[in-house]
Amino acid sequence: MVEDSYVSRKRSLSVVVDYDRKMYLFGGWLINNEYTNDMFILDTINLSWSSLNATVPMVNYGATLLPNKNIIYIGMVYLYDTINDKWSIKKTSGPSIPSKRYGLSVVLGLDGKQVIIFGGKENTIINPKKSLYNLNINTFEWSIPNVSGGISKSRYYHKAHVIGKYMVISFGMGYNKSIESDILLLDINNNNEYKWTSIFDPSTPPSPSSPFLPSLRPSTNPKTLSRITPAAMAGAIIGTLFDVILLSFGSYFLYKWNKNNQNKKHITRTILIPHSYSNC
Template sequence: MMKKISRYFIFTLFQKIYCQLIVPSQRYLHTVTLIDNKLYIIGGQYLTDISLETIGKEFICLDISIPFNTLELFWQNLTNINKVPPHIGAASAENGANLFLYGGISINDDEKDLIYMFDTRSNSWITINVIGETKKAFLTSVDYEGKMYLFGGKYKLNDKVSNDMLIFDTISLSLSSGSLINAPSMRFDYGAVLLPNQTIVYLGGSIINNEALPLNEVYLYDTIEDSWSVKTTSGYVPSRRSAFSAVLYNQKIIIFGGKGTTNFTALYELDITNFDWYIPKISGEIQNPRYWHKANVIGKYMVISFGCCYDRSIESDILLLDISNDYEYVWTTYFEPLLPSSLPGELPTQAAETSLQPNSPPSVLSPIMATSITIFLLVIIFTYSCKWHKVIKDMPTIPAYKIIRKSR
């Protein structure tokens, strides 16, 4: 076991040394996509549109297969292979080893195509041309079984807010439309979470005048039946909000941040079994709220990436909330992934035990072999003892005086 742990940390150290140590630009309105234990982050801006030219072009990656401290992040710089023009407000999804990037707003709308695909195996970008293009931004993509569900958002040319449901099939590379019957009102900057029953929950958001929407109602889109329904929530209903993050963990939707929130109003959870809102107990160093950030559930953590507007001199670009204990969430700075069951070139413990099944286990073989050897040795000793006894018995008796004389 100690040998496996030692090899694991040597492998971890090698990974850290191999990655380029860079300090990425602070950003919001970016995309974050989790593929094969790596967070791929692209696009965004910060404070002024001028920064879009630089930040929007950056393409960075964080390896989450190894432990890390948020106070010392090891980013991999992929900007030199980025083929996507600087942009904000795009949506992303994954399918296998591929990252799909939809929509968004660029400095020059004519420069950016609607959909890009990044192959993480070959580190290459591909532009995808689809029929029935609809360019939208500031929406939350939910991906399931190779499909991106793209509800609402803003049309990038005239800033009109929509409430249509676009569905992009990442396998057939085609666009289709979902039902609008009983659909929510037009909105953008909302939260969206996919439930285990393949239903998407939509929460809050903003309307055309940037007014935040309430969370006393949530809207459900059934991806199987292509139908909408609404649920009234109860309990400690959060204040109106937009530009927040939402994730699902243990039958609960956890939301964080949003415009206008404070340290005391930033974190809520919605129990999806009864649609009651709760304020979870929190410990650790309480983090200031953000908005236009992104969040992912990775292992036992809610991992929050960048956003607006935090003080980088005292806060990390990455926030970690340990949500493994339903009774108390903990803000932490240390990320610890599960140890791999085996390392490259090492036989897994279970496989090693299975390979010994045809024979007796070592714990059984050792006593048997020891007993057999002991009996064998006793037999040999007994046999030779008998022979020597017989030899001595058959020897003639010689008087003592003859022995003395002979010795002289």
């Protein structure tokens, strides 16, 4: 259990669950408008908390687990080594580097060699042609993938997961909910060309050249609901709800633990930073 610390309720953070079912909660925004650099881990099997070293504060970032058990945080590009409890910052390069943004999503590509980011927000909504990027996690070079099937409008504060061969983007802000689907589907099976689609085919596995299936949690997507099966829509909603449940579950235990420790010495590890902190 965490000792002699004070954990406040937070928002604007992402939850990452590793292969050992440990839930990582990093940073976030306190209700008093402070950003934190705390890293707390909930062992969901033993229902115990631990506290680890953290780097600078981050909020409204994107994060995902990598094959080497590092967690990549994209606002700045930070790596957290879950095995050795070490942080590192990576300098990135490439012909196409994404602009400063927040409220984006990050997933691991099917080949396990790159992460895909989508959406986010600057002072305005991201241009659809600049909403989708790949980051090679070996060279840390950015690129814009070739995409067919039309350009989906960018969004922010959404969720994204990998189901089968699809990057499933769900809900969020920045789109017209009366005429646009809450769910978007991006076929990422072919690294040479991604494809926006409105058809979800759960019977089609990823290609043999893409053996790494990174996602621990589901979600689903498309642009026209009429082309999506009830099962696909259910998968997307369940995936998003799973994230919400995980965060609610963690917040509940934070709250209960906090109530039991109010008389202990309080140690706050917060740093004030500008609201527009996140940048790639």
